[in-house]
Amino acid sequence: MASRQKRKAAEVVEELPASQNVIAQFKSVDGESTGPPLNLPVNATPDQLEMLLNQLMNTSDDPQPYSFYVEETEITKNLWSDMKTKSTEESITIVYQPQAVFKVRAVTRCSSTLSGHTEAILSVAFSPDGTQLATGSGDTTVRIWDLNTETPQHTLKGHKGWVLYIAWAPDGKTLASGSMDNTVRLWDPKTGKALGDGLKGHTKWITCLAWEPYHLNSKANRLASSSKDHTVRVWDTSMRRMIMSISQHTAAVTCVKWGGEGLIYTASQDKTIKVWNSSGVLVKTLQGHGHWVNSLALSTDFVLRTGPYDHTGKRFKTEEEGQKLALERYQAAKGKQPERLVSGSDDFTMFFWEPEANKKPLARLTGHQKLVNHVSFSPDGRLIASASFDNSVKLWDGQSGKFIASLRGHVGPVYQICWSSDSRMLISSSKDTTLKIWDLKTKKIKLDLPGHLDEVFSVDWSPGGDKVASGGKDRQLKVWRH
Structure with a gap:
């Protein structure tokens, strides 16, 4: 043979x-x-x-x-x-x-411009299976949009302040929103009804939300919220009560991530990143940044976000089957290595960590000339992209943290980046009112997507790769397709 x-x-x-x-x-x-x-x-x-x-x-x-x-x-x-x-x-x-066996085609045109929000759109997110789309806005509402007809479906009212962050539960059955009114609210995206009253406890506004990954908890009923009040609270969303409050940061907590091994990562304006176990005990403090830490990304982010759903759109029959699928996908994505973490900061740098194994950074990623606003791992974990106020997006090696390339083309600060699910393309949204799609093979602009009338704050690529949604200061939601 x-x-x-x-x-x-x-x-x-x-x-x-x-x-x-x-x-x-x-x-x-x-x-x-x-x-x-x-x-x-x-x-x-x-x-x-x-x-x-x-x-x-x-x-x-x-x-x-x-x-x-x-x-x-x-x-x-x-x-x-x-x-x-x-x-x-x-x-x-x-x-x-x-490489990914399936190929995502670049979105080339805006298939609809949806108005409805009366203030800037601050957060745009597709559900884990890509069938639903939600937006959070400065007009205190959350909206759910029908992707088949590309029309407004539900307006979720209840918040008294700007909605700063929205997050889908990994089973797609609950949507959480965090607001400047210091509360977290839960919604049923199918009916558009609020699930009870706001979760109260934080004394300042909510900066970020993170659900427990599906393979660890298929009930999808635990949610972490970070706040400007220096704390992170973990909620049981079915009982609607706080399980624990984590409070060892000495300044606003800017970002929270719930990792696939059950660890919770929090980044703060106190320049540190803290790692907690699921009982709320501090495991490690990651130090090194010289200024506020703005953004965190895990090498497994994409599978944690999509849980049991892959690009084929296959449905699972039971919760157990879903959990098994999610675990298989997580293990395949993680491979034999520990989960990797990258942090972006106001000090113009990023740090590359393996927090399970070591509290010292593996690498310091330098090159940006201004603050790093957003970092993101490619779905296959091989590349890291960073968006900065220096108008550039930079690419780094996801295993070593080595610098690969600068993607230049934006003429204003870059706010957010999002990968296509096959890791072959990247989309960026900027203050310059445009979105740009970058081809990872050539490291060049593949497509320029103008159309927004003002700064584009938020962008998301659907997990199946067929749609992109973007929103910003012009209060319009745009849906882009091939």
């Missing part, structure tokens, strides 16, 4: 054009060798390498897409032009990484 594989691989190698050769060994990201060392022509292209690797792995009937790296440089043209050390004497290692 092995000899037939070798023979097939040799045939593919022979088909490549004659030129100088180099000895190359394919390795997976985890460092496992695939196949024997091969004598490859130096002008082998990524497509030829992909064909060869699929032969070696015996998947040529159902070929998988891969990207290839030599010494951490991606092979985009051919081995010779992308290799750092030009030598055919030494053998090289080609590290391959599988």
Whole structure:
């Protein structure tokens, strides 16, 4: 059997054009060798390498897409032009990484502009399965929009102050909103009715919300809220009571994340990030930033957000089945490594952490000229994108934190970024009234999406990849499609 594989691989190698050769060994990201060392022509292209690797792995009937790296440089043209050390004497290692099998198409046009909000839209979010869309606004309301007809569906009234943040429960059955009126409210997105009264306890406004991941709790009834009052509160949403209050920060808490291992991460204007276990006990304090910490991202964010739902739109029958699916997706996304965390700050830098393993940062990511407003891991965890008030978006390696590229094109501060679910594209929203879609292969603008009449505060790409929604100061919600 092995000899037939070798023979097939040799045939593919022979088909490549004659030129100088180099000895190359394919390795997976985890460092496992695939196949024997091969004598490859130096002008082998990524497509030829992909064909060869699929032969070696015996998947040529159902070929998988891969990207290839030599010494951490991606092979985009051919081995010779992308290799750092030009030598055919030494053998090289080609590290391959599988890419998403499905492809998301870039959204190209605005399919509808929806008005209704009477103040700026501050938060836009698709539900975990991508079938529902919600917006939170300075007009104190939350709105749910019908994505099939692209019309307003429900207006959720109850807050007395600006709605600063909205978050879908991982099962998509509850929507939470946090407001400047110091309360968290829960809504039934299907009927648009409030689930009881506001959750009271915070003494200042709510800055961020995070639900417990579905694979840890399929009842989806635990929610963490962070506030300017220096505390984080964890609520039982079915009993509508506070389970615990976490209060060791000495300034406003700007961001909260609930990780896949049950840890809660909080970032604060006291320059620290704190890690808590699910009983509210402080596990670690991550220090290093010289100014407010604005944004946190986990390498598993995408699977935690989508839980049991993947791009195929498959439905699960029971809660147990859903939880099992969510756990499988989480474990596949996490791989053999600990969950990684990246933090962006007003000190113009980002830090890269593995909080489960170590309280020292793995890397300090420098290069932005102004504050870092938003950080985000790609769904496959391989890249980090950061948005800054220096008008740029920067890309970093999701394993090492090394700088990859600057994406320039915006002429105003960039507020938010969001990845397509196949990790091949990135969309950014800016003060300059535009959205831009970036192609990760070329590191260039793929599409410019003008149309908003003022600053675009918030953008979200649906988990299935077919729609983008954006909102901002012009009070209009725009839905974009192919």
